[in-house]
Amino acid sequence: MKNDNAHFSEMHTSDGGPRRPYVGYDAWFAKQNNERFAKKSQEAEAFFRRTGITFNVYGQHDAEERLIPFDLVPRIISSREWTKLSKGIEQRIRALNAFLHDIYNRQEILRAGVIPIDLIAQNDAFLPEMMDFSPPGNIYTHIVGTDIVRTGEDDFFVLEDNVRTPSGVSYMLENRETMLQMFPELFSTIPVQPVSDYPKNLRRSLEASSPRGCTGRPCVAILTPGIHNSAYYEHSFLADQMGVELVEGHDLQVVDGHIAMRTTKGYKTIDVLYRRVDDEYLDPLTFNPGSMLGVPGIMDVYRAGNITIANAPGTGVADDKAVYSYIPDIIKFYTGEPAILKNVETFRCSESKSLQYVLDNLADLVVKEVHGSGGYGMLVGPAASKQELSDFAGKLRARPGNYIAQPTLSLSTVPIFTDSGLAPRHVDLRPFALVSPNGVNITSGGLTRVALKEGSLVVNSSQGGGTKDTWVLED
């Protein structure tokens, strides 16, 4: 396959040969025939459907549950590349936890003037209820899914830190499981690092984060908003894989100063709650009073040190897109080291000079809402019509502080399998990290999202993206 040179192809060099990590796979693929591959592709889809590996799309009645398309060509990362990535991620996560602890306690970073006070004071994700409180081990974000993009041989950028409730890890695990079933022969010849320990490590990590007063083996549970949530499959999958209960708000209540779940034998105390419910809905007594998803009084139990909530409430203050632009400074401030992984250049539209630049160059930039996620509410300049550009310029002028802008990155490509053979598509990468008082554990692998439409840069599953198995090779 020829490389178009405009984007970095992870599989092929400019002369069409395989790059080193792909040598083994390329040789294997050359011996495959298209028909067998197409059939495998259908088998994979049927498997996903039967197993119910689906996600729900909000606001779409007909397609209540959809599959995320799965591409059979793996994304392969060498062990050298991975070492650098995981070091960079670990550094970032340590800095983010230190930042959160500082923000909710002494606020030294504000006093030192490294970041503007407004960034915190005006931030909806900042929770005053978290002030002067330290969770076990000073860990706020236990489960992280850092979004990374690549533009060249050695050019990796962090796009988002996702320290609230990142999802997608079930796809990392199921994609690998599917590949093992479809192509067992590949794994006997190519040394791929396993990802299957994730659920075990997650449980260990959560148990290690249990409250100080907890005796015996900590009781862990996952809190889900329920079967209509878009990530419900993942919630039940993780509960099942860890062997812990999957609870909803109405299964829980405060009993003797602890959070307890209603079982067939009576109430049982929970020590660590891995919650997949947003801050706002966590406790109707403290936050949104109309919430049916949370547990009334859980914040009091939390502050009394009788339960660990993972991730901690208020972590969102570390991952909005305005704070993102300061992460290199934040890393320097808490670790004394320069950031190992680069940030994408980011223009804060709240600053008048930047705003002017963004307005002048709108057609070349990607503009995002500061608090947005999932690819909603963003403008991809190069793909937008004149009308869309001028509409968006209006929004920018009206509320500049609500937006940041970034250059359109030339995302790397990995081939997907199409009816006419391999074809390059843009990808990103979300590795998953676990944090406990025992340290940071990053699974060697992750979720590769791929834009299935030719030329498209949007990889979000809610916007028609697919996924790939992600291989990290052994040395």
Add this chain to the structure above:
Amino acid sequence: MLGKTAGGLYWMFRSLERAENTARLIEAGFRIALTRSTTAEAEWQSVISTLAAQQAYEAICEGYDSAQVVNFLLREPSNPSSVLSIIKSARDNARLVRTALTTEVWCAVNETWMLFTDLLKDEIPQTELPAVLATIRQQSGLVRGALHGTMLRNDIYDFCRLGTFVERMDNTARIIDVKYYSLLPAPSFVGSRLDNVQWETILRSVSAHRSFRWAVEEDFTAPAIAEFLILDRRMPRSLAFSAGQIVNSLSHMAEDYGSRQASHDMADALRARLVNPDIHSIFEEGLHQFVNGVINSTACLAQQIEIDYRFKG
């Protein structure tokens, strides 16, 4: 186990049992509609009342024409007991309790839902009906097989079984209740062999028109059929059999949890009523009253199980 999970398992299996029973009632009704068109309307009417769906039916339909009734029972979205609605609810419950199910059971339920959503997408032409009904029974067997073959015999299994047999008990009792008059030992109903259409449909409604012949040496008489449906412990859809299974599941749980609950005593009492009498003493008490009593006791038992095992907060 979470109380919610226990409730989800219980209702999942009530729903699956109900879908299967509905399919069986349609099958029996359809057979009459084909062979004795004059009595078809009355038969469909009694099918609807057996399923306690009269109100819902009359709210949107007029008359008891076969195609209309079948459509209502299989596909009507506003009918919470249509096979389609009920399979959806079984599958929702299965998703809710996904962590308590083996992959085999989950996949069987999920596949069933996918299959029915597709199968019942459009109205079913008469020529296709037998095949569709057969598929419903087949899928139901698939789920049951996965349950028996792969699930641990613990409280999870017990709640599944409780749901199945509470529903079955209720269903068989309703079938008898709606047609009790044809089972009275009155001279006017003594037909020769299976001439009595009512007897045949009753037996078909519980898939017992052949097993009756094998199990009971007597000729077809009203008391013999009534006895078979109510008291015969070999017959897997009889009241006595269902009560026995409920008592078994509850006593496993009493052992497992180390404590008896109010529902256990209620179940024992219900079974006692179905073990001791002979059919003639039931006729003396009044068949209608007796069956009605069973329906009410089953409903009370079902409520008590929900309370004893904290299905709801």
